[in-house]
Amino acid sequence: MLEFMNWSLALVPVLTMLAMFVWLDVFKLMTLWEMLGVLLLGAATGLLAYPVSGVFLDQLPLGYSTYSRFAAPWVEETIKALAIVLLFQLNRIGFKLDAVISGFAIGAGFSVVENIIYLTRFPELAPPTWMVRGLGTAVMHGTTVAIVAAIAHEFAERENREAASDYRFNPLWYVPGLAIAGLLHMGFNQFPDRPLVAMIATLAVAPFLIMALFKFGAQEAQHWLAQDSAVHLQSLAAWRSGGYPDDESGRRIAALVARSDPAAGNAVRDYCEQMTALVLAAETALHDQASEEDKVEIDARASFAAAEAARSAMGRTTFAALRPLLPFSRNDYWEVSELKERLAR
Numbered sequence: 257m258l259e260f261m262n263w264s265l266a267l268v269p270v271l272t273m274l275a276m277f278v279w280l281d282v283f284k285l286m287t288l289w290e291m292l293g294v295l296l297l298g299a300a301t302g303l304l305a306y307p308v309s310g311v312f313l314d315q316l317p318l319g320y321s322t323y324s325r326f327a328a329p330w331v332e333e334t335i336k337a338l339a340i341v342l343l344f345q346l347n348r349i350g351f352k353l354d355a356v357i358s359g360f361a362i363g364a365g366f367s368v369v370e371n372i373i374y375l376t377r378f379p380e381l382a383p384p385t386w387m388v389r390g391l392g393t394a395v396m397h398g399t400t401v402a403i404v405a406a407i408a409h410e411f412a413e414r415e416n417r418e419a420a421s422d423y424r425f426n427p428l429w430y431v432p433g434l435a436i437a438g439l440l441h442m443g444f445n446q447f448p449d450r451p452l453v454a455m456i457a458t459l460a461v462a463p464f465l466i467m468a469l470f471k472f473g474a475q476e477a478q479h480w481l482a483q484d485s486a487v488h489l490q491s492l493a494a495w496r497s498g499g500y501p502d503d504e505s506g507r508r509i510a511a512l513v514a515r516s517d518p519a520a521g522n523a524v525r526d527y528c529e530q531m532t533a534l535v536l537a538a539e540t541a542l543h544d545q546a547s548e549e550d551k552v553e554i555d556a557r558a559s560f561a562a563a564e565a566a567r568s569a570m571g572r573t574t575f576a577a578l579r580p581l582l583p584f585s586r587n588d589y590w591e592v593s594e595l596k597e598r599l600a601r
Contacts, residue, residue, distance in 0.1 A: 259379065265386040266371040270364045270394035277357055277466065282474050282546045285354050285594065286361075287601070294358050297339050298365020298401075305335045305366070306373060321448065329441035336366055336401045337434050340408060345425065350416075350590040351480075352409045352473035356466060359405030363398030370397075385451075392455030396444050399462040400437035406469050407433030416587045417480070419505065421580040474546065481543045484588070488536040491583070495529035505583035512577060516570075523570035524578055530563035531592075535584060538591035541598065556595060 274295075278286050286294075309331055313323050339362045340355075349355045371389050374381075411429040415422075447454040491501040500506035509528060513521040537556045567575055 258383070261383055262379070262381070262386045263375060265383055266375055266390045266394075267368055269390045270367055270398055273395065273463070274357075274361055274364045274398065277360060277470070280467075280470060281353060281357060283351065283353060283477065283542055284545055285351070286357055287597070291361060294343075294361040295365040295368070297342070298336070298362035298367075299369045300365075301335045301339050301362065302366040302369030302373075305332050305370075308335065324448070325445045326442060329445055330438045332366070332397075333400055333404070333434060333437045333441055336362055336397070337404050337430055337437070340401065340405045341427075341430060343405075344408065344412065347586050347590050347593075349405070349409065350587055350594070351477040352406055353470060353477060354473075355405035355409040356402045356469045356473060359402035360398040360466065363396075363401035364394065366401075367394035367397040388451040388455045392451065392458045393444075395462050396441065396454075396458050399458070399465065400441055402466060402469065403440070404430060404433035404437050406473070407436070417484075417585050419583055420586045420589060421582070423586055478543065478546055480587075481539050485536060485539045485543065488532055488539065492529065492532045492536055495525065495532060501583070503583065505581055508581045509578065512574075512581060516574060520570045520574045523566045524574065527563055527566035527570065527575075527578070528582070530559045530566060531582070531584065533559045534563065534592050534595065535588045538588075538595035541595060542591065554595065554598070557599060560596065560599070 274291070278291055309323075309328055312327060312331055313320065316323060316327060318327060340359060343349050343358055349358055367389075371386075371394065374389065375386070408429045409416075411432070412426075415424060415426070444454050444458065491503075491506075494501045494506070500510045509524065513524050516524065534556055537554050537559065541554045570578070
């Protein structure tokens, strides 16, 4: 019974908090399997951090206490931040709300592995120790990664909303958030003799900070959706009327159609029309989801099938020429992937 209590205190609180954050997500972005996947990614960072920290501890002329207070926070936060970089690069994060949840999930996975290692190595420690690790250290790990993800999202926002062909990765997006996370983690580790103080401070700040990021992220996402939907609605009207959108992308696509054979040109137009319809459908679903408790569903299977048929009809060479001309952003493609997942479910 004591062992069960220790494991519960060390592992359950942060996972419960993560489940609460997923439940509070108005856009219902993360499924159970996605959450488990991100948790496993966080767990992988925890497995990586353990031997890396061991190497640094052996090589640096520092005692364990000094290393834990001043060096370990930066090593661990950097490793956790790499998981956030991976998710951004794979375009698995769209809204800031999504970034915060994913960041907290990575930190939760990291803390679960870390606490399991300590539970197996020091089973004799009393329940208060595991309570501090479960309610303090674990929540701190989740919060710091959520901060890194939210700040990186803010800096990457412009690139993610412009045409995907113009996207340029910049590692500096992650530096400010990593600096704040490292300092917060280092501050948390300055109380080895007063762990309850660190735990109480974490519980007094972390949930409210996450909820503030949630509120800001939801408002920002709604603003984005309203702006982007208006643009895509105009573009869809232009395609359906037989013309081209009045922008640089539309003019470049018109030039491509003009120099293609009629069949390929028609396929290019069909593909652009169907993709614009899909992006608009995805934005509509996400916008409506914010005011609905149940999962909003939109039947866009016909548009997916038509887009795939048009892509096949135009051929690989024409599609390779078309792709860099498309106006869709990484955020648009992420929205379409979310829509596809909704249809799959």
